[in-house]
Amino acid sequence: MIQRPRGTRDFGPEEMEIRRFFEDMMRQEAVLHGFREVSTPIFEHTELFTLKSGPGVVEEIYAFQDKGGREICLRPELTASVVRFFLNDLTTFPRPLKMFYFGQCFRYERPQAGRYREFFQFGSEIIGNPTPETDAEVIGLAAAIVERTGLRDYRIRIGHIGILRELLSRTGVEGDEALPILQKLDKKMYTEAEDLMTQAGIAPEVMTEIVETTKITGPISVLDSFEGPARDYIKEVCDILLAMGFSNVSVDLGVVRGLAYYTGMVFEVDAPKLGAEKQICGGGSYSLAELFGGEKVFSTGFAIGFDRTLLALQTEGAALPQERLTAFVVPVNDMMRGHAFKLVSELRRAGISADIDLMRRNVGKNLKFAAAVKAKYAIIVGEKELESASVTLRDLSSGEQSLVSMVDIVAKLK
RNA sequence: GCCGGGAUGGGGUAGCCUGGUUAUCCUGUGGGAUUGUGGAUCCCAGCACCCGCGUUCAAAUCGCGGUCUCGGCCCCA
Secondary structure (H helix, E strand, C coil), rough: CCCCCCCCCCCCCHHHHHHHHHHHHHHHHHHHHEEEECCCCCEEEEHHHHHHHHHHHHHHCCCCECCCEEEEEEECCCHHHHHHHHHHHHHCCCCCCCEEEEEEECCCCEEEEEEEEEEEEEEEEEEECCCCCHHHHHHHHHHHHHHHCCCCCEEEEEEEHHHHHHHHHHHHCCHHHHHHHHHHCCCCCCCCCCCCHHCCCCHHHHHHHHHHHHCCCCCCCHHCCCCCCHHHHHHHHHHHHCCCCCCEEEEECCCCCCCCEEEEEEEEEEEEHHHCCCCCEEEEEECCCHCCCCCCCEEEEEEHHHHHHHHHHHCCCCCCCCCCCEEEECCHHHHHHHHHHHHHHHHHHHCCCCEEECCCCCCCHHHHHHHHCCCCEEEEEEEHHHHCCEEEEEECCCCCEEEEEEEHHHHEEE
């Protein structure tokens, strides 16, 4: 037997119904917010991702040479592709450009709970200018989506890279020099961060201030405890979110996301119940376009881990939707088959989900089957009924049945 | 890349330590009892020891290697 490749999953009918339900929910929510869907290729030039994340990522992605000798990889995320698409074809669209996407991504990693080699991301990007309004709109969409899924136990934490960068730049540590320090701070590896800061010649008092700053967490009011342009900016973002009615956001200046292209606001959503892989959404404002050789454009975006969101809902025991077939048509004998197929076809044309016996089973077996596939009604097509141009409509949950005229059946089921 | 648990019909499992006849049970699947009325009951059928190598008269069982899986570490764009 051939097994499926490591870290991949097959999805059965029940699971696909649930997945489509939540996909559609997320799409609808994004459209409600004025975002429009885009789609990009599943494979890209490997360079797109090494430019964004450094040459080291090649070790963590599905990268290979194609038959033409091109360096190609399966996309590990979608932001880079969307920015590439923007630079290739969308630069003349009216701005801000509000886009969203849904699709699978691939990473060559060791699978564990909530981590697969093929996984799905839903995300959005606003390409335009950095304003608190833009950032708030992006966080607002992420929050609206998570809220609408019905997830109860989650946290939205907002930080700002600029606050730490401001503190560091006062000591003369700027740009790429600040990156390793930010990375250690993001992981809360304080000893390592302090070692690096000592090497950079930062005074102990300032060092303490920096470390303490990353520990500032709590309600929006914690922002009142210090000053600076970045602080004023994030305050504006939070005020807009409050105006939009999102009160469950908190400030966490320990959210740093130590990557060079993040420029300001950063945020994360996590579901504490998930364990080691609990982050279900991450985003922030960034500047990637010029890395890819385009104009300098500021953007803000996020990506939701679709699989993890579903896992989180599952662990909360959320009621998940199930689709039911409306009608199962049962011909009483071979002579009735033609009438039965005519009926099932009419129902389908009328937009009523309908199925029919394909196994030439008897009535008893067919009713059993109809119940097993959870159809709402069975429709029995037989000679007795046909005499009055009718069929028997049986409600499979109550067991009640009645004679219904063929001309009324569609209206009755609608 | 590292550490640990695991893999037996479609799903869930017993057997493995202590090798030995036809591999256990539940559920589901197909058929029948019932050729026009389901969810019950009974009967019948079909379906499995993850793969390879080794040890042995004999391997689901012991050893080695691999694959997949679950949990954790590293990483997490």
